[in-house]
Amino acid sequence: MSIGIDELEDLAVGAAFLGTGGGGDPYIGRLIATKAIQDCGEPTVLDLDQVKDDDFVVTVAGYGAPTVQIEKLIGEGELEKALAKLEQHLKKKVTAIIPAEIGGSNSLVPIALASRCKLPVINADGMGRAFPELPMNVFSFNGISASPMIVTDEHCNTAIVETASDRTAEKITRAIAIELGLRVFIGCYPMTGRMVRECAIEGTLSQAIAIGRSIRQRPPGSCAIESLMHCLSTIYPDRESRVLFTGKIVDVQRDTADGFSKGSFRIEAFGSGQSAELIFQNEFLRVCVEDKLVAVVPDLICVVDEETASPITTGALRYGQRVKVIGIEAPPQLCSEQALTYVGPECFGMDFPYKSIATLEAEAADKAPKSATAV
Amino acid sequence: MSIGIDELEDLAVGAAFLGTGGGGDPYIGRLIATKAIQDCGEPTVLDLDQVKDDDFVVTVAGYGAPTVQIEKLIGEGELEKALAKLEQHLKKKVTAIIPAEIGGSNSLVPIALASRCKLPVINADGMGRAFPELPMNVFSFNGISASPMIVTDEHCNTAIVETASDRTAEKITRAIAIELGLRVFIGCYPMTGRMVRECAIEGTLSQAIAIGRSIRQRPPGSCAIESLMHCLSTIYPDRESRVLFTGKIVDVQRDTADGFSKGSFRIEAFGSGQSAELIFQNEFLRVCVEDKLVAVVPDLICVVDEETASPITTGALRYGQRVKVIGIEAPPQLCSEQALTYVGPECFGMDFPYKSIATLEAEAADKAPKSATAV
Numbered sequence: 024m025s026i027g028i029d030e031l032e033d034l035a036v037g038a039a040f041l042g043t044g045g046g047g048d049p050y051i052g053r054l055i056a057t058k059a060i061q062d063c064g065e066p067t068v069l070d071l072d073q074v075k076d077d078d079f080v081v082t083v084a085g086y087g088a089p090t091v092q093i094e095k096l097i098g099e100g101e102l103e104k105a106l107a108k109l110e111q112h113l114k115k116k117v118t119a120i121i122p123a124e125i126g127g128s129n130s131l132v133p134i135a136l137a138s139r140c141k142l143p144v145i146n147a148d149g150m151g152r153a154f155p156e157l158p159m160n161v162f163s164f165n166g167i168s169a170s171p172m173i174v175t176d177e178h179c180n181t182a183i184v185e186t187a188s189d190r191t192a193e194k195i196t197r198a199i200a201i202e203l204g205l206r207v208f209i210g211c212y213p214m215t216g217r218m219v220r221e222c223a224i225e226g227t228l229s230q231a232i233a234i235g236r237s238i239r240q241r242p243p244g245s246c247a248i249e250s251l252m253h254c255l256s257t258i259y260p261d262r263e264s265r266v267l268f269t270g271k272i273v274d275v276q277r278d279t280a281d282g283f284s285k286g287s288f289r290i291e292a293f294g295s296g297q298s299a300e301l302i303f304q305n306e307f308l309r310v311c312v313e314d315k316l317v318a319v320v321p322d323l324i325c326v327v328d329e330e331t332a333s334p335i336t337t338g339a340l341r342y343g344q345r346v347k348v349i350g351i352e353a354p355p356q357l358c359s360e361q362a363l364t365y366v367g368p369e370c371f372g373m374d375f376p377y378k379s380i381a382t383l384e385a386e387a388a389d390k391a392p393k394s395a396t397a398v
Numbered sequence: 399m400s401i402g403i404d405e406l407e408d409l410a411v412g413a414a415f416l417g418t419g420g421g422g423d424p425y426i427g428r429l430i431a432t433k434a435i436q437d438c439g440e441p442t443v444l445d446l447d448q449v450k451d452d453d454f455v456v457t458v459a460g461y462g463a464p465t466v467q468i469e470k471l472i473g474e475g476e477l478e479k480a481l482a483k484l485e486q487h488l489k490k491k492v493t494a495i496i497p498a499e500i501g502g503s504n505s506l507v508p509i510a511l512a513s514r515c516k517l518p519v520i521n522a523d524g525m526g527r528a529f530p531e532l533p534m535n536v537f538s539f540n541g542i543s544a545s546p547m548i549v550t551d552e553h554c555n556t557a558i559v560e561t562a563s564d565r566t567a568e569k570i571t572r573a574i575a576i577e578l579g580l581r582v583f584i585g586c587y588p589m590t591g592r593m594v595r596e597c598a599i600e601g602t603l604s605q606a607i608a609i610g611r612s613i614r615q616r617p618p619g620s621c622a623i624e625s626l627m628h629c630l631s632t633i634y635p636d637r638e639s640r641v642l643f644t645g646k647i648v649d650v651q652r653d654t655a656d657g658f659s660k661g662s663f664r665i666e667a668f669g670s671g672q673s674a675e676l677i678f679q680n681e682f683l684r685v686c687v688e689d690k691l692v693a694v695v696p697d698l699i700c701v702v703d704e705e706t707a708s709p710i711t712t713g714a715l716r717y718g719q720r721v722k723v724i725g726i727e728a729p730p731q732l733c734s735e736q737a738l739t740y741v742g743p744e745c746f747g748m749d750f751p752y753k754s755i756a757t758l759e760a761e762a763a764d765k766a767p768k769s770a771t772a773v
Contacts, residue, residue: 178561178562179562180560180561180562180566180570181559181561182557182558182559182560182574183487183557184556185554185555185557186556191553191555191577191578194577195555195557195577197577198573198574198576198577199557199573199574202569202570202572202573203566203570
């Protein structure tokens with residue numbers, strides 16, 4: 024598998040979809056990756072089984088609030104300088120890059136860096152989606168430390184952070200990001216190839232490309248949503264995926280607060296009068312339909328244009344958009360007891376445990392009155 | 399000159415006085431320095447003219463809000479580990495330590511570190527007093543960069559910060575300090591001995607010891623305040639120093655906000671009914687008597703016990719204390735046009751320019767009605 028300029032558009036769309044509303048603006052990410060590949064060529068892509076035990080891998084990502092990231096772009100050489108500084112501190116050369124998350128710009132930034140530094144990029148990531156906080160990934164779940172990590176901005180202000188816990192690293196990094204204008208880059212989770220093979224979520228770059236392609240290049244005559252849903256059931260055969268709601272956005276509340284883009288919005292169905300409410304913190308966290316929970320983190324909640332199936336990031340939500348909300352069961356690595364202490368509903372201030380979209384659907388069907396289910 | 403356990407008590411008292419209310423709790427600082435000297439012996443003290451061109455010097459200091467520093471103490475080995483980590487990053491061995499400021503614990507911490515690391519400590523500092531923010535010192539005024547700097551807490555969480563400007567370093571360090579509980583240590587301003595000789599404020603450790611001695615060991619029969627004022631006129635022959643107000647504290651407002659200990663308090667004179675209001679941000683910033691300005695930063699504003707002349711830090715202010723407010727003209731290095739852009743009244747949100755206590759007194763005398771001045 025290779026990622027060239029032709030694949031970048033599919034990847035940008037697919038990654039924005041898997042970014043569940045966050046992960047940074049895909050347009051910006053694509054510009055950066057395109058320029059890098061034009062300047063320095065396509066990076067090699069390694070599947071997980073091609074990663075060697077003694078490879079030395081770091082994750083890189085944009086970090087902050089997506090609402091800011093579209094206004095405060097990446098400086099020339101910023102990523103390479105950050106990597107070089109981290110290598111200098113670690114006294115070790117990085118041999119491969121892995122995306123921290125799959126999300127709009129955050130799957131494209133590692134490709135740009137890999138291209139510019141002539142390093143391979145690994146077809147995997149730490150989340151299988153995007154999440155708003157640093158330790159919300161399989162590396163932290165598995166005891167791999169985020170630090171020593173580097174935080175850098177476009178003026179090359181940098182901090183090399185070393186902490187005993189990744190939650191402290193998140194607190195410090197968030198505080199630094201706020202001071203530097205909520206758009207910084209981080210390089211973190213220095214680890215061996217073996218560690219990556221043991222815990223990364225596999226194949227997510229190629230899955231994102233497949234998803235993007237199903238949206239952009241649907242078979243003639245088919246509708247975009249059908250093409251997308253077919254793709255999802257093919258690439259995630261063991262994970263439920265389905266349309267949770269369809270309607271028009273009638274209300275959006277959005278705030279850049281505490282270093283995040285936080286808010287909620289409401290969708291009204293056409294005709295039935297039903298409405299759905301979604302909340303987000305950089306990423307979509309929860310969907311309720313008529314006050315009934317139908318999906319919650321870590322399950323993926325994706326909002327797409329009703330017609331074109333183009334993913335809509337939290338920053339692009341607008342009154343009047345006609346959208347579909349799609350739910351996908353989370354990868355199993357995000358659903359373990361340990362993982363849910365990092366990414367379960369409680370981690371986002373909700374006071375109920377995680378249930379998958381399939382479980383929630385089954386419970387709803389059980390509770391529905393017989394006459395209603397017969398209709 | 400040497401600093402042994404005998405000198406520490408005088409130094410703690412004198413430094414707390416010059417700390418103008420801040421600089422950290424002198425008691426804590428003295429405990430740390432005493433233990434270090436007991437364990438590792440007295441550090442050598444270098445006068446500025448003994449510092450060699452190619453010495454490699456850093457400043458060290460406690461940083462945060464003094465109100466917190468008395469509850470969150472220094473961990474075993476914390477200072478040495480921080481210094482070692484900074485040296486490792488700089489790839490250079492430090493050959494001498496200089497206090498960032500003269501203030502309660504912040505003149506004693508460098509002595510503790512110097513003792514433990516067998517390094518000399520320089521009889522000078524960057525402020526000639528204490529100030530609440532990082533770049534408020536002669537090194538910044540003279541273009542010496544605070545970074546690369548290290549920030550560390552008692553759990554050895556660390557950040558090595560490198561910024562283009564010291565003001566950005568302050569913002570990042572403040573944000574990190576807030577996340578880590580507002581009591582961290584910093585090592586910063588790596589510089590050559592020549593740079594230190596060119597801009598440091600000379601002799602401040604020995605001045606602090608002299609001030610402390612004048613308060614603690616006053617000649618028999620003399621009053622403590624007299625002894626102190628005599629000492630001040632001796633060590634600062636070219637700088638005005640005088641008692642600005644005497645009275646009882648009748649109101650204290652104090653808040654730990656934005657990473658500082660901020661507040662104000664009021665003193666009522668005995669008999670005359672006059673009252674003075676002081677404001678502080680870690681350190682005392684301004685004195686008004688009956689709404690008339692009588693002293694403002696960077697002039698030193700020191701509050702002492704009326705009877706014993708013991709300095710009172712902002713954290714120790716209490717209703718009912720009988721105090722004297724003493725003003726001392728700032729060292730000339732803090733009064734240049736360039737320096738005032740870092741430490742003048744405007745830097746603390748006041749909308750008037752700096753005037754020295756001598757100037758303010760002369761202006762008040764000019765404006766006073768003839769009959770009043772005749773009294």
